[in-house]
Amino acid sequence: xxxxxxxxxxxVSADSGLLVGRWVPEQSSAVVLAxxxxxxxxxxxxxxxxxxxxxSQVGVAVxxxxxxxxxxxxxxxxxxxxxxxxxxxxxxxxxLCRERGGTFWSCEATRxxxxxxxxxxxxxxxxxxxxxxxxVLLSQLHLPTVLPDRQAGATTASTGVLAAVxxxxxxxxxxxxxxxxxxxxxxxxxWQSEGVEASILAELAxxxxxxxxxxLASLLSLVSAVSACRVFKLWPLSFLGSKLSTCEQLRHRxxxxxxxxxxxxxxxxxxxxxxxNTVASVLLDVALGLMLLSxxxxxxxxxxxxxxxxxxxxxxxxxxxxLLQWLMGAPAGLKMNRALDQxxxxxxxxxxxxxxxxxxxxxxxxxxILWHVGLSACLGLTVALSLLSDIxxxxxxHIYCFYVYGARLYCLKIHGLSSLWRLFxxxxxxxxxxxxxxxxxxxxxxxxxxLLFTILLFLLPTTALYYLVFxxxxxxxxxxxxxxxxxxxxxxxxxxxxxxxxxxxxxxLAAGVKFRVLQHEAGRPLRLLMQINPLPYSRVVHxxxxxxxxxxxxxxxxxxxxKLFLGELIYPWRQRGDKQD
Amino acid sequence: xxxxxxxxxxxxGRLALQRRYYSPSCREFCLSCPRLSLRSLTAVTCTVWLAAxxxxxxxxxxxxxxxxxxxTLLGLLGYLHFVKIDQETLLIIDSLGIQMTSxxxxxxxxxxxxxxxxxxxxxxxxxxxxxxVIYYLCILLKDPVExxxxxQVVPVFQSAKPRLDCLIEVYRSCQExxxxxxxxxxxx
Numbered sequence: 001x002x003x004x005x006x007x008x009x010x011x012v013s014a015d016s017g018l019l020v021g022r023w024v025p026e027q028s029s030a031v032v033l034a035x036x037x038x039x040x041x042x043x044x045x046x047x048x049x050x051x052x053x054x055x056s057q058v059g060v061a062v063x064x065x066x067x068x069x070x071x072x073x074x075x076x077x078x079x080x081x082x083x084x085x086x087x088x089x090x091x092x093x094x095x096l097c098r099e100r101g102g103t104f105w106s107c108e109a110t111r112x113x114x115x116x117x118x119x120x121x122x123x124x125x126x127x128x129x130x131x132x133x134x135x136v137l138l139s140q141l142h143l144p145t146v147l148p149d150r151q152a153g154a155t156t157a158s159t160g161v162l163a164a165v166x167x168x169x170x171x172x173x174x175x176x177x178x179x180x181x182x183x184x185x186x187x188x189x190x191w192q193s194e195g196v197e198a199s200i201l202a203e204l205a206x207x208x209x210x211x212x213x214x215x216l217a218s219l220l221s222l223v224s225a226v227s228a229c230r231v232f233k234l235w236p237l238s239f240l241g242s243k244l245s246t247c248e249q250l251r252h253r254x255x256x257x258x259x260x261x262x263x264x265x266x267x268x269x270x271x272x273x274x275x276x277n278t279v280a281s282v283l284l285d286v287a288l289g290l291m292l293l294s295x296x297x298x299x300x301x302x303x304x305x306x307x308x309x310x311x312x313x314x315x316x317x318x319x320x321x322x323l324l325q326w327l328m329g330a331p332a333g334l335k336m337n338r339a340l341d342q343x344x345x346x347x348x349x350x351x352x353x354x355x356x357x358x359x360x361x362x363x364x365x366x367x368x369i370l371w372h373v374g375l376s377a378c379l380g381l382t383v384a385l386s387l388l389s390d391i392x393x394x395x396x397x398h399i400y401c402f403y404v405y406g407a408r409l410y411c412l413k414i415h416g417l418s419s420l421w422r423l424f425x426x427x428x429x430x431x432x433x434x435x436x437x438x439x440x441x442x443x444x445x446x447x448x449x450x451l452l453f454t455i456l457l458f459l460l461p462t463t464a465l466y467y468l469v470f471x472x473x474x475x476x477x478x479x480x481x482x483x484x485x486x487x488x489x490x491x492x493x494x495x496x497x498x499x500x501x502x503x504x505x506x507x508x509l510a511a512g513v514k515f516r517v518l519q520h521e522a523g524r525p526l527r528l529l530m531q532i533n534p535l536p537y538s539r540v541v542h543x544x545x546x547x548x549x550x551x552x553x554x555x556x557x558x559x560x561x562x563k564l565f566l567g568e569l570i571y572p573w574r575q576r577g578d579k580q581d
Numbered sequence: 582x583x584x585x586x587x588x589x590x591x592x593x594g595r596l597a598l599q600r601r602y603y604s605p606s607c608r609e610f611c612l613s614c615p616r617l618s619l620r621s622l623t624a625v626t627c628t629v630w631l632a633a634x635x636x637x638x639x640x641x642x643x644x645x646x647x648x649x650x651x652x653t654l655l656g657l658l659g660y661l662h663f664v665k666i667d668q669e670t671l672l673i674i675d676s677l678g679i680q681m682t683s684x685x686x687x688x689x690x691x692x693x694x695x696x697x698x699x700x701x702x703x704x705x706x707x708x709x710x711x712x713x714v715i716y717y718l719c720i721l722l723k724d725p726v727e728x729x730x731x732x733q734v735v736p737v738f739q740s741a742k743p744r745l746d747c748l749i750e751v752y753r754s755c756q757e758x759x760x761x762x763x764x765x766x767x768x769x
Contacts, residue, residue, distance in 0.1 A: 001676045001762075001765050001766055002606055002675055002676045002677075002765075004676070004677065028676070125606070127606070127674075127676075127677070129677075160696045160698050160699070161677070161696060161698075162696060512692075512693070512694050513694055514680060514682070514692040514694055515672065515674065515677070515680055515694065517603055517607065517609065517672070520603045520604070522604075526603060526604045526606070526607050526674075528674070528677075533692055533694065
């Protein structure tokens with residue numbers, strides 16, 4: 001196999017010295033991490049390497065020599081370099097050489113031992129691959145397929161050469177901590193040797209975050225303790241808490257805030273990214289909420305809104321009355337059963353009358369309620385949207401009631417019809433065996449059954465029409481609520497920090513690498529430049545999206561249609577899966 | 582070492598294949614697709630603008646005309662940036678991997694790199710495409726679970742779609758490198 005030498009671009013112009021790095025035998029590749037310059041004391045070099053090996057768990061060793069000189073190396077220098085091979089034994093021993101100001105390199109790799117297989121050369125062919133050390137150190141490789149049974153530190157034969165390179169550079173951070181201004185025993189050249197990178201703001205934030213996190217974590221634990229107290233578990237409050245989406249959203253946000261201000265440090269980069277994404281999401285939410293607040297409270301818009309709300313509710317009730325009058329007549333030219341029509345119509349009209357009286361009772365308080373609801377926007381736009389969804393649900397409560405009445409009536413009728421149809425054919429539903437069995441009925445049973453069947457069948461169109469109309473209205477309201485929930489979900493789960501990172505520092509999220517062949521001359525070793533291939537945006541969102549509330553429609557379209565046809569009540573936005581009627 | 586030959590694609594358009602032999606272990610094949618023709622661009626623009634003018638005479642709203650211009654510009658930019666591929670390159674490096682690059686007309690480049698450890702073989706396959714049966718070159722990837730299985734088939738030169746003669750050239754060169762790689766690879 002061709003020997004691959006990964007060489008950092010920052011060391012290309014470094015002075016001559018020793019190559020320090022890691023040798024990966026399965027991939028036949030040498031990852032050069034730094035160049036150690038002359039003069040040095042071999043004992044101190046070996047001590048330093050042992051320290052780095054212990055701290056980083058990476059098998060760092062001296063891989064060979066690096067020669068960057070004015071002209072062809074002299075005899076004495078050549079012999080000196082060869083003698084170094086005896087001081088630092090390593091198989092194979094690399095010798096990289098470059099002329100100062102020249103573009104072409106010469107590389108050799110020699111094995112001291114006799115070749116095991118006959119015909120295998122004592123010298124290997126070398127391929128040079130340049131990589132940007134800073135980018136590879138900071139980036140995170142997202143491989144497309146992850147083996148399900150891989151543990152951390154799996155054999156490199158299964159991981160591949162790229163994962164090995166990224167892993168080596170990332171874990172050898174200990175080696176890059178010293179720069180050329182430190183008075184250490186050895187002088188290294190790597191990406192930080194011109195000066196260690198640090199940021200004052202990051203350091204200040206790190207110092208300040210300790211006490212702040214402690215304070216806020218204690219406050220949040222107090223809030224969670226209050227919300228978990230027994231008063232809220234009693235029946236009316238627990239019922240309300242499970243139905244209202246505002247409570248759900250507030251609980252979700254409390255969880256997020258607890259995560260952000262927890263005093264435990266993040267163990268791996270995935271947790272850190274999740275924390276950062278949560279912070280970005282909360283900040284965006286609060287910013288949008290404050291914008292909404294300032295828009296609402298400026299120029300007395302709340303007053304206008306409150307003034308418009310009661311007439312709108314009245315208008316909706318009036319339209320419903322017109323609809324019912326239309327249904328009580330001859331809707332779309334269909335002929336209804338007059339008696340049943342009048343009964344159902346008058347029943348629903350009385351309901352609307354009650355509803356209008358209720359709205360008029362509430363009208364003086366509407367502006368105050370809206371003002372306080374508007375204040376809740378400072379907790380975040382998602383809370384305000386959830387409140388809006390709940391207000392819509394409350395204002396259209398009469399539509400929900402009509403839908404339930406219509407559905408129950410229709411369901412009862414359908415069940416009765418199916419059972420009597422079985423009787424008509426001489427069959428019966430066997431509850432024990434859960435199947436249809438034949439049954440011999442008496443004559444009077446058959447007579448009554450057929451009579452009831454006929455009555456129900458001829459009353460079916462009326463009931464079906466009422467059911468259809470109110471189901472459509474209910475589905476409209478559910479669709480509006482669904483859109484609002486979708487928007488809330490989007491704000492909750494969008495990974496803004498990762499998207500921003502992908503936009504501004506694309507090398508941090510790597511989907512893979514790309515190679516470019518550099519200027520090549522026949523007889524010289526092949527030189528490649530390895531660059532980072534950033535992750536596409538769709539994969540960033542897919543990998544880093546935050547878990548949302550989970551209020552997704554649980555039924556498929558087929559199951560939904562079947563439920564509608566049979567008259568069973570539908571709850572498409574069921575929260576947390578508890579069954580209530 | 583570099584040479585260039587011209588072939589044709591499945592629709593009869595002219596393709597140019599550029600081969601670069603950097604070393605016995607590294608080869609690059611660059612296939613250039615026919616450029617965007619002025620004739621088709623003019624035809625599409627005229628159709629869109631005639632339709633917009635027809636709508637304008639019906640509705641008497643000048644917004645339709647500005648919307649048509651906007652749509653044409655955005656459509657052209659979108660087509661050049663996301664759809665029109667100018668060049669497709671296949672770089673095969675012994676014991677490192679295979680890299681496929683597509684360069685779009687707007688200059689965007691999209692690269693995929695497959696490590697040699699994952700590559701099982703490179704083959705020419707037949708496929709039914711619309712009403713034709715065409716040949717295409719594809720890379721077979723190893724299945725990590727099953728040693729003799731194939732987990733994925735990655736087609737190469739998908740938008741250029743060269744004919745069999747061009748594919749045979751590329752296939753022969755790739756097989757030389759793969760054979761060399763299999764002979765010298767150390768089995769785990």
